[in-house]
Structures are given as structure tokens and as C-alpha cells.
Amino acid sequence: MPGIPHNNFFFKGDSVHVPCLSDEQRQHLPHKPLELIFTNVTVTIQKRFILKDVSGIVKPGELLAVMGPSGCGKTTLLNCLAGRIKLDSGIIRLNRERLNKRYKRKICYVLQQDIFFPDLTLRQTLQYAALLRLPDSLTYEQKMQYVDHIIDVLDLTSCQHTIMGDYMNRGLSGGEKKRANIACELLTNPALMLLDEPTSGLDSHAAYHLMSSLKKYAENENKTVVVTVHQPSSQIFHMFDKLLLLCNGQTAYFGDVNKVVDFFSNIGLVVKPHYNPADFILEQVKGSEEMKEKILQASRDARILPDYPHELRTELYENTICHQYINNYNHNRHNRINGHVQTIQNAPDLWGNNIIHAKSHSRISTTPIRSPNDLCVSICQTHSPDSNTCVYTALPMKEEETKSFWLDNESHASSSVSSSDYDFSWQWPTCFWTQFKVLSRRNFQEARPRMLSTLNWVQTVALGIMAGLLWFRLPRTEPAIHDIQGWMFFSTTYWMLFAHFGALYSFPSEREVINKERQSGAYRLSAYYLAKMVGELPLTITLPAIYHVISYPMLGVHSTKVFFLLLAFLLLNTIVAQSVGFFIGACCMDMQVSVTISAIYTLATQLFGGYLATNIPPWLTWMQRLSMVHYAYQNMQIVEFSEGSPIECAVPSKFDVCKNSSYIPVSEILAMEGSSLPLWLNTLILFVFLLVFRILGYVVLRYFRRPK
Numbered sequence: 001m002p003g004i005p006h007n008n009f010f011f012k013g014d015s016v017h018v019p020c021l022s023d024e025q026r027q028h029l030p031h032k033p034l035e036l037i038f039t040n041v042t043v044t045i046q047k048r049f050i051l052k053d054v055s056g057i058v059k060p061g062e063l064l065a066v067m068g069p070s071g072c073g074k075t076t077l078l079n080c081l082a083g084r085i086k087l088d089s090g091i092i093r094l095n096r097e098r099l100n101k102r103y104k105r106k107i108c109y110v111l112q113q114d115i116f117f118p119d120l121t122l123r124q125t126l127q128y129a130a131l132l133r134l135p136d137s138l139t140y141e142q143k144m145q146y147v148d149h150i151i152d153v154l155d156l157t158s159c160q161h162t163i164m165g166d167y168m169n170r171g172l173s174g175g176e177k178k179r180a181n182i183a184c185e186l187l188t189n190p191a192l193m194l195l196d197e198p199t200s201g202l203d204s205h206a207a208y209h210l211m212s213s214l215k216k217y218a219e220n221e222n223k224t225v226v227v228t229v230h231q232p233s234s235q236i237f238h239m240f241d242k243l244l245l246l247c248n249g250q251t252a253y254f255g256d257v258n259k260v261v262d263f264f265s266n267i268g269l270v271v272k273p274h275y276n277p278a279d280f281i282l283e284q285v286k287g288s289e290e291m292k293e294k295i296l297q298a299s300r301d302a303r304i305l306p307d308y309p310h311e312l313r314t315e316l317y318e319n320t321i322c323h324q325y326i327n328n329y330n331h332n333r334h335n336r337i338n339g340h341v342q343t344i345q346n347a348p349d350l351w352g353n354n355i356i357h358a359k360s361h362s363r364i365s366t367t368p369i370r371s372p373n374d375l376c377v378s379i380c381q382t383h384s385p386d387s388n389t390c391v392y393t394a395l396p397m398k399e400e401e402t403k404s405f406w407l408d409n410e411s412h413a414s415s416s417v418s419s420s421d422y423d424f425s426w427q428w429p430t431c432f433w434t435q436f437k438v439l440s441r442r443n444f445q446e447a448r449p450r451m452l453s454t455l456n457w458v459q460t461v462a463l464g465i466m467a468g469l470l471w472f473r474l475p476r477t478e479p480a481i482h483d484i485q486g487w488m489f490f491s492t493t494y495w496m497l498f499a500h501f502g503a504l505y506s507f508p509s510e511r512e513v514i515n516k517e518r519q520s521g522a523y524r525l526s527a528y529y530l531a532k533m534v535g536e537l538p539l540t541i542t543l544p545a546i547y548h549v550i551s552y553p554m555l556g557v558h559s560t561k562v563f564f565l566l567l568a569f570l571l572l573n574t575i576v577a578q579s580v581g582f583f584i585g586a587c588c589m590d591m592q593v594s595v596t597i598s599a600i601y602t603l604a605t606q607l608f609g610g611y612l613a614t615n616i617p618p619w620l621t622w623m624q625r626l627s628m629v630h631y632a633y634q635n636m637q638i639v640e641f642s643e644g645s646p647i648e649c650a651v652p653s654k655f656d657v658c659k660n661s662s663y664i665p666v667s668e669i670l671a672m673e674g675s676s677l678p679l680w681l682n683t684l685i686l687f688v689f690l691l692v693f694r695i696l697g698y699v700v701l702r703y704f705r706r707p708k
């Protein structure tokens with residue numbers, strides 16, 4: 001394939017391939033290698049330790065396996081490393097810099113669950129991912145060429161036109177979905193890959209090939225790879241460079257994979273010959289409580305042995321050098337650093353250098369003190385100049401990295417910008433316009449099978465004919481008024497319910513995909529939201545329009561203008577109802593709650609619509625103001641009875657006006673149902689409904705339903 005290098009690494013048959021960019025393309029994705037260090041990671045949920053003091057280091061080119069029994073905290077650790085869970089304590093660093101939002105696009109996180117739009121094919125899924133996540137500097141052809149290549153090297157060619165599928169519609173197999181999941185993430189040429197159970201659901205052959213691919217990916221591309229695995233075969237086990245064994249959320253072993261057998265032997269747990277070491281160590285950490293404690297104690301003891309990575313020894317510095325140092329402050333003063341007025345605590349360090357502790361809002365800049373081996377940095381996380389309230393830590397740093405650094409002390413996942421290493425990954429991969437265009441197209445393509453399914457067509461046509469037959473050729477006389485109103489009210493309420501519940505039911509499955517993509521920083525929420533409105537609009541209005549085209553002429557068309565105006569209000573009402581459904585879907589995580597709220601709202605809307613109850617008690621009239629159907633229904637009457645053929649009075653007539661006239665004016669017909677508003681005001685209110693609920697939906701997604 002032109003433009004694709006031959007230093008391939010992914011196995012396909014007997015050959016090995018690289019799903020990577022050509023050198024020219026690679027220039028557009030300048031990810032430098034990342035070293036991952038996590039120290040003393042502790043997470044508690046509902047006062048229960050899920051992870052406690054877990055530490056590890058993975059260098060570029062290395063493959064770290066996280067193993068342990070089910071429920072020991074593997075996924076939680078991966079979530080922490082991806083910055084998706086707030087730590088109770090501990091630090092995660094990438095290239096010695098604290099994990100922050102800027103790294104999101106350098107990290108690829110392949111989730112345990114394969115979350116996709118079920119109706120898109122594998123190829124469409126990858127194409128959209130490439131269009132959204134590869135930078136605008138690559139042309140469309142280059143992006144598609146890369147998709148072809150990824151499909152080829154992951155051996156997905158034969159199933160590229162198969163839908164992803166779900167439990168209702170069978171699509172890709174489990175293994176194919178898993179590879180598709182990895183393919184989507186590999187598109188961005190990530191520097192750090194986190195994969196949660198990538199081999200689950202694969203047969204041993206497929207699992208071996210996948211793991212060897214990842215191993216070669218790490219080695220050849222200098223990538224950092226972390227995987228969680230349950231029970232690897234011995235072949236797979238020996239592919240790992242490093243192993244982190246977890247037991248009850250604590251480190252049972254961290255180090256080279258080829259030293260783990262010795263570690264267990266040293267505490268009297270000797271692996272039998274020809275036994276899979278992975279099975280052996282997992283059996284030990286699933287053993288009795290005494291056995292677990294013995295292993296955990298041995299692991300704690302190993303932290304002070306010489307071969308324990310010195311990058312992880314923060315507690316040594318904390319307890320000795322930094323403690324002594326912090327107690328040695330001798331004066332405070334104010335100064336200006338990095339353009340911010342800061343309180344600076346300045347003191348000579350233990351080795352004769354100066355240390356400056358500086359605090360400005362949430363950002364901190366410190367100069368380090370030099371310890372005999374490394375640099376000890378003290379970080380004050382409070383606004384108080386009192387050293388007793390400072391939280392401090394010590395970390396070995398390279399000298400060039402110590403000039404200044406910025407600390408995000410709120411959350412690992414929140415924003416923090418370093419002046420150094422500023423690259424494209426801080427920005428969105430594509431501009432708003434590209435995101436909007438691609439997402440509109442994808443929304444249309446994804447929603448079409450769902451919204452315009454054969455069943456929906458049958459239902460619409462059947463209902464249109466039924467309504468047309470029921471109200472067939474209605475005469476323009478007083479006794480027919482109620483029937484004409486019946487058709488209008490039925491049409492508006494039916495399409496309100498259809499659109500509202502359609503939006504409600506489609507949202508939960510869509511939300512998972514959107515959350516996954518938002519977490520990886522693929523696009524702006526605003527681009528998605530706008531694209532959703534635009535992309536789905538033709539689909540939302542198609543079926544009500546078909547219904548109208550069938551049923552209204554059967555009633556008897558009196559003017560083209562009336563035909564189109566009635567259609568316009570029917571569609572406007574449908575779009576408003578969809579907005580409300582979308583808003584409720586965004587608010588409620590629980591489907592049953594959202595269905596209940598929707599049922600109450602839509603039924604109340606019907607009751608107060610003006611057709612079913614005409615004598616609404618005065619203290620309840622405000623409810624009518626909240627009924628969206630009410631406004632559309634009123635407008636349809638205004639149009640039908642003022643622009644259409646006049647309605648003849650009956651003899652005798654219940655309208656007083658018929659004493660002096662043969663026709664009933666629209667105002668009299670509307671007055672039968674209580675007070676009414678002019679056409680323009682009803683229309684304006686419908687547009688206000690539309691805008692308010694769309695904006696509220698966005699606000700909820702933006703601020704209250706942010707993916708963690």
C-alpha cells in the first residue's frame with residue numbers, strides 16, 4: 001500500500017504488519033514516547049478501599065500486565081491511569097508530568113465492553129473515527145487510506161461491511177468486535193495504550209496473536225502498553241515485560257515478569273515444573289487470608305530492596321529529606337513568578353541550595369532542592385503560607401524538568417497546561433466545522449435504520465389510511481367541526497408521543513458511545529449536539545409528513561396553503577416533542593424514571609391540549625400553558641377554519657352568530673375551547689419550547705452528565 005511503511009508488526013497470517021502511519025502521515029501525529037509512573041494510588045468507594053498504595057512504572061517500549069483475581073481492582077486501576085477516576089491519594093505521571101487533560105489524546109483506552117453504534121458497519125465506524133480523530137492536516141484520501149490499512153492489518157477485511165450488531169441484531173463476532181475496538185483506538189497513533197481485558201472472549205490462538213501484536217507494537221513503535229488479563233497462557237505470560245499482581249486492591253507483586261517465580265519461591269511458594277506460572281501466582285493470591293497477607297507483606301518488604309525502581313520510592317524522600325527540609329523554613333516573602341503574585345517561602349536546603357515554595361491560585365511553581373541522587377520537590381497545595389498545612393511530596397526529576405512545573409491540584413482529569421511540550425494534542429484533532437459535518441452525516445446514517453425502520457413505515461402508512469378513512473370527506477358543516485378537530489388533535493398527539501418516546505428510547509444506547517468518544521476527547525459536545533439536531537431533522541419529519549400526505553387529502557383538501565401550513569405545525573410540534581424527550585433522556589440515567597416522567601408529561605399535555613377537556617378549572621389553566629400540543633392544535637384550527645372553506649351553520653345552531661350569518665367564524669369555534677392566542681404567538685411559544693428544551697438538554701449533558 002503506498003505511503004505505508006513496511007516495518008510492520010501486526011500478525012496477519014505468517015507475515016507481520018504495522019497499523020501505523022507513513023512517515024509523512026506520522027508528522028501529523030507527533031506523539032512522543034511516554035513513561036508512565038504511578039505511585040501510591042489509593043481509591044476508596046463508599047468508604048471501602050478499592051486500591052491501596054498501588055505503584056508501578058512502565059517505560060516506552062514495555063508491556064505491563066495487570067493481573068489478579070476478579071474484583072481485585074484491575075479495571076479501577078486502568079480507569080485511574082486514564083484519568084477517569086479521582087484518586088484519594090497517589091500521583092500518576094506521564095514523562096514526570098502530572099496526568100492532565102492534555103494527555104487525553106495521547107492515551108488510548110480500550111474498554112472491556114465494546115461500545116459501538118449497532119447499525120453502522122465496521123468500515124463506517126472506522127471511517128467516522130478516522131474523520132473525527134485524525135487531524136485536519138491529513139486529507140480525506142489519506143484518512144481513508146489509513147482506514148484501509150488498519151482493516152487489512154487487523155485482518156478485518158472479510159467483515160468490514162458487517163454491522164457492529166447488538167443483542168437484537170447479530171453483527172460482528174466477539175473477537176472481531178474486540179479487534180474493531182482496538183482498531184478505533186489505534187487510529188490516533190497513541191503513545192500510551194491501556195487495554196482492559198483485550199483477550200476476553202477470544203480463543204487461545206486469537207488471544208496469542210493479539211498479545212504478540214501488542215508486544216511488537218510496544219517494542220517497534222516505542223509505545224507504552226498496559227493490559228489487564230485474567231488467566232493468560234504461559235506463552236502470553238512470558239511476553240509481558242512487567243507484571244503488577246493485585247490482591248484485594250493492593251500490590252502483591254510489581255516487577256519484571258521473569259522474576260515473579262523467584263519472588264514466590266523466596267516466601268516458600270514454589271511453582272511446580274511445567275506449571276503455568278500465571279495460573280500458579282493467581283492461585284496463591286486467591287488463597288487463604290494468611291497466604292494473602294504473607295504475599296502482601298513480602299511485596300511491601302520488596303519496596304526497600306535495591307532492585308525496586310527508584311522512581312517509585314517517594315516515601316523515602318517524604319519521610320526523611322523533605323520532612324527535614326519542610327521543618328527548616330526560615331522566612332516568607334512575596335515575589336512574582338510566572339506572572340503571578342505568590343507567597344514564597346524561601347529557605348536554604350540541606351545541600352546549600354535554595355528552595356522556593358510558591359503558590360498562586362491553583363498553580364504552583366517550585367524550584368527543586370537537590371538531594372544526593374535526585375531532586376526533591378516540595379509542593380504546597382494550600383493557600384496558607386503556614387508550612388504545616390502544606391501537602392508535600394518528593395519525586396526524582398530530571399534537571400531540565402525542574403525549572404518550573406504546574407500542578408493541577410483539583411483533579412487528575414482536569415485541565416492543566418504546561419508551558420513545555422505544548423503540541424497539537426492539547427487542541428481538538430479536527431475543527432468545529434469538520435466535527436459538525438462528520439457527526440451530522442454519522443447521526444443521519446446511524447439513526448436512519450432506527451427511525452425509518454420498515455415497521456415504522458408500515459405503522460405510518462396504515463395509520464394515515466385509517467385516519468383518512470375514519471374522517472373521510474368531512475362536510476364543511478357545523479356537525480363536522482368536532483370531527484375535524486378530532487383529526488387535528490389525534491395527529492398532533494400521536495406524533496408528539498412518537499417523537500418524544502423515540503428520542504427517549506434512542507438516547508441510552510447513544511449516550512454510551514458519546515460518553516466513550518467524549519472521554520477520549522474526539523470532539524466538542526457542541527458540535528455533536530448541533531449535528532444531532534441537523535442530522536436527524538430529515539428523519540424526524542419524514543414519517544409525520546407521509547402521514548399528513550396520506551390522511552389530510554382524504555379529509556378533503558380545500559387549499560394548498562392550508563395543506564402546507566397544517567403540515568408545518570404538525571412538524572413543528574413533532575420536533576418540539578423530540579426536544580423534550582431528548583432533555584428528559586439526558587436528565588435521567590434510569591430508563592424507568594424517564595419513562596414515568598415522560599408518561600406524566602405527555603398525558604398531561606394531552607389532557608390540557610384543549611380537545612378532551614374544554615372547561616378547565618381556572619386554577620388549573622396554567623397547566624394548559626405548559627401543553628405543547630395545545631399551541632400546535634390551536635394553530636391548526638386557526639389555519640383550517642380561517643383559510644379553508646367556511647363552515648356552514650346547522651339549523652338549529654348552537655352558535656349565536658348563526659342567527660345573523662350562514663357561516664361560523666374561526667373565533668367562535670376557538671371560543672368553544674376557552675381562551676385562545678393568535679397564530680403568531682402560538683408559533684413563537686412553540687419555537688421557545690424548542691429552543692429552551694434543546695438548550696437545557698445541552699446544559700445537562702455539558703455540566704451534569706459529563707463522562708467521568
Ligand SMILES: Nc1ncnc2c1ncn2[C@@H]1O[C@H](COP(=O)(O)OP(=O)(O)OP(=O)(O)O)[C@@H](O)[C@H]1O
Pocket residue numbers: 045046050068069070071072073074075076077
Ligand atoms: N462505582 C463503584 N461502586 C461500588 N463498588 C465499585 C465501583 N467500582 C468498582 N467497585 C468495586 O471495586 C472492586 C474492583 O472492581 P474492578 O472492576 O476494578 O475489578 P476487576 O479486577 O477489574 O474485576 P474483573 O476482573 O472481574 O473485571 C469490585 O469489588 C467492585 O465491586
